[in-house]
Amino acid sequence: MNAHAPDGGGPGRIDALSIGELAAFDLSLYHATLLAGRALAAFAPRTGDIAPRAALVRAIHSLVSQAGLLHTRALELRVRPDRLGRPSAEAVEEVTAVLAADDPEQALAWGYALLRELAVLYRTSRDQCAEETTYHDRRLYDLCLGLALEPQQPAAELGLPDVELGAILRGAHRPGPSVTPTGTVPLSPAPCPHRSYPAWAGRVPAIGGATPDPDPSLLDDDTLVYLMRKSIQIEFIATDVPLRSMADFADLPLGFYLDMTRHGHDEMRHTHLLIEEIARLGVDYRQFPYRDPDLYAAMAGQPLDHRMIVLSRTGEDAAIEVFGNAVPRMRAAGYESVGLMFDHVLADEVRHVTYANRWLDHLYGGDELAVEEATARVLRRHNELVDEIGLGDYAKRETDHMAFRGRGKPDLELRALAGFSERDLRRLAGDTV
Ligand SMILES: [Fe+2]
Ligand SMILES: [Fe+2]
Incomplete structure (x- = not known):
């Protein structure tokens, strides 16, 4: 049995499979979709322009979400x-060949060729289920079919080159013990120390080239x-950092990839929302000098805890205060739709931030003190990297993230939602622990 549609038997064929055969079929699809999603995720930092990066993010999301459904079904x-x-x-x-070619456009075309094949396979499988099948697989294949079809419409406008899909769906999964928590395997994507910028982006050096930020209290x-x-x-x-981590790290539970x-999908959505709001104010979003290199370079190639601490536990965490304070002011100043967008x-x-705290907790076996020590150690290393790469002082961080920094009252309720521990919250509030 392999992941090719159980052909030859006509309608009802899939109903005739034993539980073992059905599990093998679903497992082959599970492994292929997880592996393909992880491999495509390696290309996120290599894809500069909005439309292809959105198509890539949708393909990854579709494949890994299918893997999630198939994983659950296999366990059932x-x-x-x-x-x-x-x-x-x-x-x-x-997948190794796709990664070795190191061509983002080819990889994207391959991803969509795979989604088209998957759609055919799910449709066939669904149609081969009897209406009220005892195995209730019809619904599973219908859900997966929806996921495979969803990204195809917008991607069709990109005019991707035709690529031949190989044997990814034809091989049978290799039964036996799982070598990683998900059964997936390590991948070897080419190193990607710098991300790609959009073709239209004007770029300035990271140090000295950027215009100073305007006073954010001026709401015009x-x-x-x-x-x-x-x-x-x-x-x-x-978008790039979490997606790249999916390709780089094979040893995490499925929840990590989900x-x-x-x-990554959220950040792509934010990109679209920002573009819309800028357009609403009658302005071209492309007229902005990008700092090059940027913070991505300080996280690329670093261990997983480093990436999650810099990007999310301390980086996105800082946005909680900024947005929390800015949203009511924006709305009061008449920028209703911008305020609403930032509220979302x-x-x-x-x-x-919850994701980062959850997976840091997993990496450090639930030891809060160890996470705190790792945070300080990673931020010290981050500040060194900022100097080595030449990012400028704007990119440096206070190494004791939880220390009260006189920045006004921290929003402890949101921090609790974001997965910070009781100990973190007490320190954030300025208590000595
Ligand atoms: Fe965002
Ligand atoms: Fe975010």
Whole structure:
């Protein structure tokens, strides 16, 4: 049995499979979709322009969400979580070739060729289920079909080159114990120390080239447009880092990949929201000098805890105060839709910090003190990297993130939602612990 549609038997064929055969079929699809989603995620920092990066993020989200559904179903089919096996040799070979070609456009075209094949396969499988099948797989394949079809419409406008899909869906998964929590395998994407910028982006050196930020207490069109254009660059970095981590780290539970793909998808949505709000003020979002290199370079190639501490636990965490204070003021100043947009973004940012705190907790075995020590150590290293890369002082961080920094009253309620520990919250409030 392999992941090719169970063909040859006509309608009802899939109903005739035993539980073991059905589990093997779903597991092959699970491994292929997780592996493909992780491989595509390696290209996020290499994809500069808005439309292809949005298409890439949608493809990754679609593939990894399918993997999530198939994983759950496989466990329902009497598969032990430690016996998920591994992807087929053909799937690993094909994904390795996609990564080795190191061509973002080809990778994107390959991803969409795969989604088209998956749509055919799910449709066939769904149609082969009897209306009231005892296995209730019809609904699973219908959900997966929806996920496979959803990103295809917008991607069609990109005119992607035709690529041949190989054997990723034809090989049978390799049964046996899972070598990683999800059964996925380590990948070797080419190093990517710097991200790609959009073709239209004007670039300035990280030090000395950027215009000083306007006074954020001045709530006028110019200030808001400046802040929103700058935010687009930040959204790019925040899209790339979690997605790249999916490709770089194989040893995490499935929840990690689901969180990271959701994180990247949110940041892409924020990019679109910012573009819309800037356009609403009658301005071209592309007229903004990007700092080059940017913060991505300080996280690329670093261990996972380093990336999550710099990007989310301390970086996106800082946005909680900024947005929390700015949103009511924006709305009071008559910028209703900009304020509403940032209010939604704030909810997402709180969740992104939760992801980091959750996976840091996992990496450090629930030891709050160890996470705190890691935070200080990583931020010291971050500040060194900022100097080594030449990012400028704007990119440096206070190494004791939880220390009260006289920045006004911290929002402890939002911090609690964002997964900070009781100890963190007491320190944030200025208590000595
Ligand atoms: Fe964002
Ligand atoms: Fe975020």
